[in-house]
Amino acid sequence: MGSQEVSSTVDWQGKHVTVAGLGVSGIPAARALHERGALVTVVNDGDDERARAQAAELEALGITVRLGDGATLxxxxxxVVTAPGWQPDKPLFLxxxxxxxxxxxxxxxxxxxxGDDGRKPAPWLAVTGTNGKTTTVRMLASILEAAGLRTAAVGNIGVSLLDAVLGETEYDVLAVELSSYQLHWAPSPRAHSAAVLNLAPDHLDWHGSMAAYAADKGRVYEGNTVACVYNAADPATEDLVREADVEEGCRAIGFTLGAPGPSQLGVVDGILVDRAFVANRQKQAQELAEVTDVNPPAPHNIANALAAAALARAFGVEPAAVRDGLRAFRPDAHRIEHVADIDEVAYVDDSKATNTHATEASLAAYDSIVWIAGGLAKGATFDELVTGAAKRLRGVVLIGADRALIxxxxxxxxxxxxxxxLDRTDTGAMSEAVARAAELARPGDTVLLAPACASMDMFTNYNKRGEAFADAVRARADESA
Known part of the structure; x- marks a missing residue:
């Protein structure tokens, strides 16, 4: 951060603001600032056809756009208002x-x-963590909707927070997904309540160290007013709660896959229960939902549901709405998504598992697995992952640039x-990977795409990778029908 701050109430008229990056966040930021009288210049590294089209739209409004040069202030x-992905050591920021x-x-x-338009701003229920953010935020939004509240899942989930806070809809509360990138550049937000789901090494090339990565995640707790939700199975998340400067009376609330202690949510005999937001948490527990209400009921997804329930309960949501919201929730594509059963073998797409922590959770959900893995490792190591999963592995099919590490x-x-x-990185490799996995599988097994790596060596993104897997599986299903 620079050494100066701009006050919370800003007179934007005539203020020179540089917006770094065109895209989901940059374009709404440029428009919003321009509408408030700021003199906006957008800088962007790329100068392709799409960027030129976006630039033309902004220039028609009177916004200056500089393509192909994101380095010079x-x-x-x-x-400077930056897109979250721009690294802190870029020359522009220096x-x-x-x-x-x-x-x-x-x-x-x-x-x-x-609130700068005079409306009462909606409080934020914020979620961060290495894995599970999007699912948890969408579960939370589903629960809040079941409680009759006007809400939306926003932030890193693909819906711009700017669009949410400045749009015509007046929300009662927002379910906000925040990445470590976003938190790094956000010193001021103060959530009603927030959760850190888990912490594992990720994006260390961006943050520089695990300590810096964790510190940025921990910002989500700063100034919380009601609850800081942490993962009882991940002590690092509780450490961040201890280090946070919160409002007087804000409580630490844990979630666990085991029986909960006081001030925790957990699981007892297949029931999700609350011992945090009850009158006598020393002796009482409130039933919220059944494990079978969670879709899918894999262990890490139950943890997501408990975190979402904790945030909703912190906001005063009744137990029945937690149950109804979880029942109504449907996960996004490519997140432990069952594609088909062929010859008594299940085929599951978890292309979203782009790091070892997410893949560890995915592998733990099944007993006997033919694992399809590989891609861009992003500096990860795989010894711990393989050691933990070895007993579950029927076989492994490796694809992608860094498959040798696995x-x-x-x-x-x-x-x-x-x-x-498979010594190939073309997109057609996925069809061969599925065929080879099918050869290894036996009835009762699960063929699981959980790559533990990023996708960009072979595919545009993890969605395209998951689609290639699903297409190959469906083609195989048609052949065997």
Whole structure:
């Protein structure tokens, strides 16, 4: 951050603001600031056809756009508003710091602009963590809707927070997904309640260290007024609660897959129960829902449901709405999504498992697995993942640029497991991967795409990778029908 701050109530008229990046957050930010009288310059690294079309739309409004040069700080800049993915060591930000110019992210800008039209701003229930954020936020929104509240799942989930806080709809409460990138550039937001689901090494190339990554995640707890929700199975999340500066009376609320203690939510005999938001938490527990109300009822997804329930209960939602909201929830595509059963073998698409932590949870959900894995490792190591999953593995099919790293871990820790190493990174490799996995599988097994790696070596994104898997499975199902 720069050494200066811009006050919460800003007179934007004539203020020189540089917006870094076109895209989901940059374009709404540029429009909102321009509408408030700021002199906006948008800088963008790319200069392709799509960027030029976006630039033309903004330039028609009177906004300056500079394509192909996101490194130089425009003269007279008083504030930089950045897209969350831009790394902190970019020359633009180093120049801003040297000039004493503050840098905000889209979340910071949304927080500062909320209520500037005279409406009462909606409180935020915020969720972060290495894995499970989107599912938890969408579960939370489903529960809030079941309680009759006007809400939306926003933030890193793909719906711009700016659009939510500045749009025509007046919300009662917002379910907000926040990434570590967004939190890094957001010093001011103060949530009603917030949850850190888990912490595992991820995006360390961006943050520089695990400590810096955790510190950015921990920002979500700063200034919480009612509840800081943590994962009792992940002590690092509770440590972040202890370190947070919260409002007087804000409580630490844990969630656990076991029987809950006081001030926790957990599971007893297949029932999700609350011992946090009850009159006598020393002796009482409130039934919220059954494990079978969670879709799908994999262990990590039950944990997501408990975190969502904790935030909803912190906001005063009744138990029946928790149950009804979980029953109504349907997970997004490519998140432990059952595609088909062929010859008594289940085929499951968890392409969203782009790191080892997510894949560990996915592998733990099934007893006997033919695992399809590989892609871009992003600096990850796989020894711990393979050691934990070895007993569940019927076989492994490896694809992608960094598959050798997984193969070496398998050689060290699961040498008896058959491995098919597909020496190709074209998109057609997925069809062969499914065919080879089917050869390894036996009735009762699960063929699981949980790559533990990013997709960009072979596919545009994890969605395209998951679609390729599902297409290959469905084609195989048609052949066997």
């Amino acid at each position: 425009p003269p007279s800049t008083e504030l 120049a801003a710091a040297e000039a004493g110019v503050p840098v905000w992210g889209d979340v910071e800008l949304a927080w500062r602009l909320r 193969r070496e871990a398998l050689t060290r820790h699961a040498p008896e497991v058959p491995v098919v190493d």
